[in-house]
Amino acid sequence: MSINAVAHLNFRGQARAALGFYQSVFGGQVIAATYGDFGMPAELPGADKVVFGQVIADNGFRIMAYDVPGQDAPVAEGAPTTRRENGVTLTEEPFFLSVRGETVEEVGALWERLADGATVIEAYAPAQWAPAFGMLTDRFGITWVLDVAAEHAQA
Incomplete structure (x- = not known):
């Protein structure tokens, strides 16, 4: 049996931008699906947010990310440092x-x-x-x- 662990990051409306940035750093492909792609009506808030996203690179880099539903603000001041x-x-x-x-x-x-x-x-x-x-x-x-x-x- 072969397994691997992949970090899955939880964002507040920034998953698409983060995935694009990580692709620019590490290379590879971004794969992203939105809540709308999975059936949420387009007129609802958040339908354009990422429900499943990942960057996969030939060099072995892999990361996953999504936008927490209903959470569009960056992490608040006083977050862990x-x-x-x-x-x-x-x-x-x-x-x-x-x-x-x-x-x-x-x-x-x-x-x-x-x-x-x-x-x-x-x-x-x-x-x-x-x-x-x-x-x-x-x-x-x-x-x-x-x-x-x-x-x-x-x-």
Whole structure:
């Protein structure tokens, strides 16, 4: 038996924009269906929102997303945050998305694209445990950890 786990992100009216952004960062195809596509009358509010969406890339990247019904506002002020203090990560978030690649260059290119409009928590740079590591919260409020696998270190 073969299985894999895929992050499924829940948005408040931003799923289509987030999927498009992640496709621009990681490549691949966006597949998205709206509530209207699944039978909701077009005249109802939210019929144009994403009920099922995903990005699938040849490089192995895959993510899913949808818009929570009836929730069109971004996450409210005071939502969970992540920050670095005195060399440790402090957070109230229940998860981070982790992307690991084989070279500093390939992961660095992803970092540059993902960092557009993001809040950098820790800059992408060499770390004690990896040739390169960085942490940011993207423009959609998702916190990402990007690093290079130590066994594949190439500067």
